[in-house]
Amino acid sequence: MPQPMNYLRETASQTAGPYVHIGLAPHQAGFDIFQQNFSNQLAGPLTRGERIAIEGRVIDGTGTPLNDALLEIWQANAAGRYSHPADSQDKPLDADFRGWGRTGADFDTGIYRFDTIKPGPVPGRHGRMMAPHVNFWIVARGINIGLSTRMYFADEEAANAADPVLNLIEQKQRRKTLIAARGSHDGKTVYTFDIVLQGENETVFLDI
Secondary structure (H helix, E strand, O other), X not given: OOOOHHHOXXXXXXXXXXXXXXXXXXXXXOOOOOOOOOOOEOEOOOOOOOEEEEEEEXXXXXXXXXXXXXXXXXXXXXXXXXXXXXXXXXXXXXXXXXXXXXXXXXXOOOEEEEEEEOOOOEEOHHXXXXXXXXXXXXXXXXXXXXXXXXXXXXXXXXXXXXXXXXXXXXXXXXXXXXXXXXXXXXXXXXXXXXXXXXXXXXXXXXXX
């Protein structure tokens, strides 16, 4: 007679990583093995919109940057439309903008980087307009499942204040963990977005 389900022992969990960069981000590992490499470059030479870079680190609970984290982002184009069949807005597509990117943290510094453009605002549920943002998915050793979050722009204060997702975060001081500071170096606009996995300044992660 089979035992009831509550007598079965729990299967041991496994963490999501570390990852083999040769297969997931080969350009970072120094390999050119795919016809179309997964890349941290979302914008082409003809992409419309403000050129920006997004940089940061994935930091564990001890304050240590992870040098083997893998990150993916996806975002709308400068007009506020996603390059996806489900987005049927009457807004222009940009054939030179991929809208999706993947990279790993630098092996030495732990810093990740994406070269992209600043997205436009997009409608959310019930047609409520969302502030310009970039969607993130993060995986690394010590994480059982991938983590999802968003990056908003510090220079979009009015739009951020009205954003329906940010306003779901009851602890207002925690909203700042999703806001990227604007700066510049080497003549390029750079938004800095550190992702903290645990601890006092833990990034707000989304259940999607």
